[in-house]
Amino acid sequence: MAVERTLSIIKPDATRRNLTGKIIAKFEDAGLRVVASRRIRLSQAEAEAFYGVHKERPFFKDLVQFMISGPVVVQVLEGEGAIQKNRDVMGATNPANAAAGTIRKEFAESIEANSVHGSDAPETAANEIKFFFRDLDIVG
Ligand code: CMP
Numbered sequence: 001m002a003v004e005r006t007l008s009i010i011k012p013d014a015t016r017r018n019l020t021g022k023i024i025a026k027f028e029d030a031g032l033r034v035v036a037s038r039r040i041r042l043s044q045a046e047a048e049a050f051y052g053v054h055k056e057r058p059f060f061k062d063l064v065q066f067m068i069s070g071p072v073v074v075q076v077l078e079g080e081g082a083i084q085k086n087r088d089v090m091g092a093t094n095p096a097n098a099a100a101g102t103i104r105k106e107f108a109e110s111i112e113a114n115s116v117h118g119s120d121a122p123e124t125a126a127n128e129i130k131f132f133f134r135d136l137d138i139v140g
Contacts, residue, residue, distance in 0.1 A: 034076070040071065095109075
């Protein structure tokens with residue numbers, strides 16, 4: 001399987017509860033490597049642009065407000081099949097449907113405050129990584 005890179009965001013519900021270390025340990029235990037990382041506060045314009053694909057969805061406004069409600073940690077994760085592996089480690093979007101041992105099952109508060117975001121496909125991963133990081137910021 002090819003080595004890939006994917007974008008991960010540790011969301012405000014998780015940074016507020018001081019869970020970044022526990023979440024990163026889940027990525028590392030699964031064989032993913034953190035090759036870039038920044039703790040930032042998203043502006044409203046940045047959150048709207050990042051989640052632009054969801055702008056017609058009924059939850060868009062609340063999602064943007066939630067994502068700017070506190071710091072987030074944006075990261076590039078690298079590894080064999082990293083995009084799917086990250087999604088497996090995160091678990092289902094709705095924590096009620098997430099499998100045992102996944103990040104969302106263990107830590108998420110709700111479908112909105114679901115602790116982590118991860119890219120869903122190779123093209124999305126490339127675009128989402130570019131949204132936050134220059135090539136020079138990524139050290140594999
Ligand atoms: P994420 O993987 O970051 O992508 C979009 C986010 O919208 C999703 O995780 C959820 O946190 C949030 N969201 C809120 N409500 C819903 C919903 N009903 N269906 C899907 N995503 C939702």
